[in-house]
Amino acid sequence: xxxxxxxxxxxxxxxxxxxxxxxxxxxxxxxxxxxxxxxxxxxxxxxxxxxxxxxxxxxxxxxxxxxxxxxxxxxxxxxxxxxxxxxxxxxxxxxxxxxxxxxxxxxxxxxxxxxxxxxxxxxxxxxxxxx
Numbered sequence: 329x330x331x332x333x334x335x336x337x338x339x340x341x342x343x344x345x346x347x348x349x350x351x352x353x354x355x356x357x358x359x360x361x362x363x364x365x366x367x368x369x370x371x372x373x374x375x376x377x378x379x380x381x382x383x384x385x386x387x388x389x390x391x392x393x394x395x396x397x398x399x400x401x402x403x404x405x406x407x408x409x410x411x412x413x414x415x416x417x418x419x420x421x422x423x424x425x426x427x428x429x430x431x432x433x434x435x436x437x438x439x440x441x442x443x444x445x446x447x448x449x450x451x452x453x454x455x456x457x458x459x
Contacts, residue, residue, distance in 0.1 A: 333361040340370070347373050375421045390419055394426070428456045 340348065348354060348369050357365040394415040399408035419426055434444050436455040444452070 329363050330361040333363040333366055336363060336366055336370075344370065344373055371421075375418055387422065387424060390415075390422070391424070391426070394419060 348366070351357075351369055353365065353369075356362070357369065397408075397411050397415050399405070403411075416426065430444075433452060433455050436458060437444055437447050437451065440451075440455075442451060447455075
């Protein structure tokens with residue numbers, strides 16, 4: 329784990345290095361060479377939604393960027409799916425929920441032998457997460 333920590337830490341830019349150093353848990357993370365905590369801190373800094381001056385505009389840009397994801401001619405299906413998952417993760421990390429078309433939820437429920445009118449909230453939520 330210490331080797332992984334060192335490798336990750338060696339790839340961090342100067343700006344990110346200073347941001348990570350300023351974190352409250354940096355001393356503990358560094359002394360324990362906690363690679364998972366470092367990766368979590370890096371993700372939080374990369375998704376640092378609060379750093380934008382206008383949060384509404386930043387959120388709108390993230391959602392627009394998500395909807396513009398498309399598979400390039402040379403992209404594999406896995407790379408396209410990774411881009412989609414990463415975009416979704418950014419939006420959910422900042423506490424927002426992507427709108428889901430009710431027709432898609434209805435179709436998914438019907439495929440599972442359920443109907444929207446009789447489905448439980450838990451079943452509807454599971455269907456939305458699967459889309």
